[in-house]
Amino acid sequence: MSGKFRVGARALRWSAINVLLIGAFLALVSFSRSSTTAHAAPLPNLHVRAIPAFARKYGLPCSACHTAWPELNNFGQVFRDNGYQLGNERDSPIWQNPSYFPITFRITPNWHRESTDHLAIDSVPGGGTGSTLVSGKVQQNGFDLSGMDLWTAGTLYRNISFSLLPSSDSTASFHFENAWVRFDNLGGSAWFNVKAGKFELDNLISEKRFLFLSNNGGLYQIYHYDVPGTTNDFGYGDNQLGVELAGHSKNSYTRYSVSVLSSNDGNVGFTSGSGAPANRGYDVNLAFSQAFNAGSWGLERIGAFSYFGQRPTYYETSTNGGTTLDLVGLGNKSFYRIGVAGDFFLKKLEFLPLFMYGHDNAYLGTGGASTSALPPGAKAPAFVGGFLESHYYVNPQLVFFGRFEKIDVAQQAFVNAGFPSDYGNVTAYAVGYRWYPIMFSRAGLAFHNEYAITKSNGFLPLSGDGGGAQVFSTASPVWSSSIMIGFDFDF
């Protein structure tokens, strides 16, 4: 966390940015303490989930299951672990009014500003005569829409639950974010539940239910990071296809899961030639967490996870008319991610730390087929990183949040490629608040304000900001920032 970076013509020390952002966060917290609170009451890439269909079904406010929606509290976690059942003999659909349909819409009209520097820009717009590529900044701003969630979930019968989430981007292009059926409490035990379909990995810190919405803040960098140059497409935050065996204690203080997943990062269809060629490999994810009661401080949880996967290094192909189709992945090589995470409450203050180590086989790092020899000097790429996130819940209707994230490349794939030693490193900050003027058992509305900034050394930010331009130089850090103001609503 030491060192220097440059922003435009100014040089700032890490310490200055850290103090500024942390100080701003604490100042907001302090301010919020003195404000009068109301009586009781997820963006451009929209990763987050909440489902007031459950609130409608059970007559509970959003805050019953969420610390601040969409993040789950322990009551919500128990409800989810129980297969969306409260266990009050009213979980089966037969108890519902016949017209009840457990569906939720969610979208976020917003204004946002995206700024990314050190990109390759035409010196003459249009790339006309005399134009060269120069280092420049792309700044975009305006009113926009997030993607949309159209989510239905609940119980098909007692101890059989389901979820179906067609999700669109802001142009209404849909995909299945998740779709699964789960057989709950097998043998009458909460320790045995089996889920099949496409689902989120059993992350202690969920990216699908977190509080950040902006382009640069709306993802955990570490959940989508692969060392630049690797052919591994895995993202720990991506929903995966497979089956999961999971279990929990009655109050979900103890939780575990074991998943067997297709080695295709959750891409559906045995698509040939583009997208996701069929891969006959399988990955395994293991997760465990344990919570402890810390009295008036709240519930403290720690956990560990590990993901062991494989990815193809070449494909069985079909070439016809000059077009080559990738048919089936071959020559699988391994990778893994291991880490620890926590969720710690100090009354209204919550800390979410996560640490992860990632390692890819050298063939994945260099992009070579496993049938060929590795290039001279090739190494197995590895990275180490994590984040520290903090929330302050002023009341159920107002939350301040901040996050610091850091990823360092521990081992480059090529040791003699001439790249800077910090090529591929990422640093990210995000701060914001959400105010929920409407948080009833029928619908929710949040006013969301967020600022996020990331530094990716020599490569494009994971947010995709920059309008599609390439980096000007792999030797330069690319700064990308987002400001977002939006109305996040669901019904």
Next chain:
Amino acid sequence: MTLKKVLVTFALGLGFSLLIDLHPGFAQESHVGNLTGNAGSGKQLYRRYCIGCHGPQGDGNGENAPWIDPKPRDFTAATFKCRSTPTGTLPTDEDLDHAVQRGFVTTNMPSWNPLTPQQRADLVAYIKTFSPRWKTEKPGTPINIPPETPVTIESVLHGRELFQKMECWKCHGPAGHGDGPSAATLTDSKDNPIRPYNFSTGSRFKCGETNTDLYRIFMTGVDGTPMPSFADVIQPNDAWDLVHFLRTLQSLHTPEEGLWKKYAAEHPSSIKPIGPDAGGQ
């Protein structure tokens, strides 16, 4: 900035936040086991979890109340169904904690077992701020529950006699289905229609699931409902007999049910129907 400096900055912010997080004066407390509940902390939790049904004033008029059956509890009346204390008295803090922890089966009140014991104790403390009774009265003394008598066919049969004699069937129905002749006319203390418990559904009662819980329900009554206390009417041994009979009405494989089925198969002609014209066993 070094990691140490970042941590120090966070620590200072944390200390500051905790310092200013002291709750303003709520004198009401609760005592559950070794825990002391704080009403100030409980207020925040109440807003988070309870307000939708029980309402901001604790009067059971939350936004969901019109669509909920049975209606949410009115804390301003300080009348509680599930107690260990005699009818008409305030429950103990443990009683309220058990109710929050257990939830109420077949109602919209879920089990709040996922909350920490301290959180539940805080909620109990805050619930007690809604009624002045908590300032002027003390909770009743929990009733004494003698050891359970042996489960025998004689006990079951005697319990069946009591079920007839005490006219339990008038509300709960001859077979315990909650369909007795008086069932349709029953209202609670707020004049809301209320249904007698149907023994044939579910494995739990609103106030617990064990034989001891069932015994306690007889003896304390279910305040705010037509279910009276039988503490002054039947002796403890009779109450246990009644418990043993009621267990035969449930769709569970209980020892009592086993005894009863065996007896009924062997003595079909000696079993008289329960109802207005019958004499019980």
